[in-house]
Amino acid sequence: MRxxxxxxxxxxLDETELTEIKEALDSGWVTTGPKTKQFxxxxxxxxxxxxxxxxNSCTAAMHLALEALGLQRGDEVITTPYTFAATAEVVRYxxxxxxxxxxxxxxxNMRPDFIEQAITERTKAILPVHIAGLPADLDDIYKVARLHxxxxxxxxxxxxxxxxxxxxxxxxxDFTCFSFYATKAITTGEGGMICTNGDEWAExxxxxxxxxxxxxxxxxxTAEGTWYYEIIAPGYKYNMTDIAAAMGLAQLHKAxxxxxxxxxxxxxxxxxxxxxxxxxxxxxxxxRQHAWHLYMLRLNLQHLRIDRARFIEELKQRKIGxxxxxxxxxxxxxxxxxYGYKPEDFPVAYCEYQREVSLPIYSKMSxxxxxxxxxxxxxxxxxxxx
Numbered sequence: 001m002r003x004x005x006x007x008x009x010x011x012x013l014d015e016t017e018l019t020e021i022k023e024a025l026d027s028g029w030v031t032t033g034p035k036t037k038q039f040x041x042x043x044x045x046x047x048x049x050x051x052x053x054x055x056n057s058c059t060a061a062m063h064l065a066l067e068a069l070g071l072q073r074g075d076e077v078i079t080t081p082y083t084f085a086a087t088a089e090v091v092r093y094x095x096x097x098x099x100x101x102x103x104x105x106x107x108x109n110m111r112p113d114f115i116e117q118a119i120t121e122r123t124k125a126i127l128p129v130h131i132a133g134l135p136a137d138l139d140d141i142y143k144v145a146r147l148h149x150x151x152x153x154x155x156x157x158x159x160x161x162x163x164x165x166x167x168x169x170x171x172x173x174d175f176t177c178f179s180f181y182a183t184k185a186i187t188t189g190e191g192g193m194i195c196t197n198g199d200e201w202a203e204x205x206x207x208x209x210x211x212x213x214x215x216x217x218x219x220x221x222t223a224e225g226t227w228y229y230e231i232i233a234p235g236y237k238y239n240m241t242d243i244a245a246a247m248g249l250a251q252l253h254k255a256x257x258x259x260x261x262x263x264x265x266x267x268x269x270x271x272x273x274x275x276x277x278x279x280x281x282x283x284x285x286x287x288r289q290h291a292w293h294l295y296m297l298r299l300n301l302q303h304l305r306i307d308r309a310r311f312i313e314e315l316k317q318r319k320i321g322x323x324x325x326x327x328x329x330x331x332x333x334x335x336x337x338x339y340g341y342k343p344e345d346f347p348v349a350y351c352e353y354q355r356e357v358s359l360p361i362y363s364k365m366s367x368x369x370x371x372x373x374x375x376x377x378x379x380x381x382x383x384x385x386x
Contacts, residue, residue: 001318002372008321009183012251012258012363020246027242032210035242039249040193046161046252047170049195051202054240054248055209058157058179058192059086062127063093064238065153065175065194068204071096071124078118079127079155080110081328081335082349087129087155088329097339099123100330102346107283108132108296112140119148126152130159130169132325133185133291134283138164138172153177160185161259163289170195180244185259185293186251188244208235261363262292265370269295269359272374278303278381294325295361297377298352306384308355314384315357318376323358 024035036054044052055061071077073095079087081100088098101114108131115126126145128136138152145152154169156162157179162169170176180191194205207213212235240248251258266282273279280298284290299308306314308324315322328349330341343350359373 002320005319006321006360006365006369006372008323008358008360009362010364011182011187012254016250016253017247020250021243024242024246030243031241032239033242035249036240036245039240039245039252042249042252043193044195046255047168047176047195049171049176050197051195051199053194053202053205053209054245055192055194055238056190056240056244057086057238058155058177058181059090060209060236060238061177061179061192061194062086062090062153062155064205064208064236065177065196065201066090066094066096066125067208068175068198068201069125069151069153074122075124076120076122077125077127077153078115078123080129080131080349081330081346082108082110082131082326082353083129083155083329084157084326085329085332086157087127088335091127096124097122098127098329100346102348103131103352104137105348105352107134107136107285108352109134109136110141112137112144115141115144119144119150123148123150126150127155128152129155129157130162130291132282132294132296133158133160133162134285135159135162135164135169135288142173151175157181157184158293159291161255161289162291165287168289171197174198175201180248180251185262185291186248186255188240188248188251191240191244191248208233209238211235211237258363259291261365262361263290265361265365266290266292266295268370269297269361269374273297273377276378276381278385279377292361295359296325297357297359299355299357301355303386304381304384305386306380308357311357311380311384314380315376318372318379320373320376321360324353324356325358326353328353 040052075096091098151174154173154176159169176195178193180188212233214230
């Protein structure tokens with residue numbers, strides 16, 4: 001057994017983050033400024049997007065994207081219940097309604113063939129989630145979206161650096177929203193990015209991210225700036241700081257190396273678990289590059305004498321951190337009570353949630369860390385198989 005607890009997730013940080021952050025501190029500019037602009041430019045180049053607007057969370061990114069699209073009270077946005085709170089709550093910010101469609105049982109992304117059935121005259125956007133870092137079936141989603149003239153806003157919180165049919169996620173949809181939360185593929189502690197190729201959309205997001213003040217408001221305190229500004233809309237306080245952006249720059253520069261390590265860890269897990277009938281491996285696709293933000297193992301509970309909760313407790317007793325992704329939104333009290341949902345309304349999401357376990361997968365894991373996870377999982381299976 002391990003001597004110390006292995007956390008579920010840890011950021012991969014070293015001197016490069018400290019160097020970038022020190023540059024920001026030494027410059028005297030710690031809020032939105034030149035480091036943020038540099039991070040935006042380099043991230044846009046990395047994903048092939050015309051524009052990238054740095055904000056303080058992926059939640060803020062999705063909120064601003066929907067605001068730029070003109071979402072209003074009573075409108076509907078089609079999305080998945082198999083996701084984190086933010087995906088649907090940003091729709092509720094407008095007093096609009098998230099319309100859930102069930103997921104594919106293999107990849108756990110939303111079913112494109114269900115989208116058509118969910119469209120009404122009130123539908124204003126489609127909001128897919130690239131769960132765990134595996135891109136959703138974008139061609140089929142775009143086909144429905146084009147047929148009904150609907151914009152697509154990607155929740156790509158898990159999906160950097162993922163690719164769909166050779167193209168990196170970030171420039172394919174009308175908006176793509178990324179997360180730089182502490183557990184994500186690259187992190188700024190808290191943070192997010194809006195990517196779009198739309199000129200007017202990008203300008204609207206940039207303005208609304210900082211109080212609705214006319215563009216380049218951050219330059220007010222620079223030599224080329226002016227004290228005069230205009231508020232052109234009731235905006236929000238969603239801007240990223242230069243300290244966070246400095247950290248993001250360092251992370252971005254080693255993103256490929258960190259992704260390759262996560263892919264190696266996933267391969268180790270695959271090889272160890274592929275012949276174990278009590279386990280179902282995470283889905284992957286040959287035409288996509290999985291970001292491997294999460295390793296979503298599923299338990300074949302009919303072959304075990306314990307449930308998922310006990311399985312995670314057994315991992316904890318062996319000093320291995322684990323998590324569950326996700327408790328489907330329609331099971332939560334707010335959505336259940338507001339819309340009258342029952343668990344079986346989205347049967348695949350409900351069924352798969354009950355047997356999903358996310359194992360540690362991050363680039364700081366050592367070979368010993370990987371094999372202690374493998375040994376722990378196999379030991380639990382051996383003890384509790386039917």
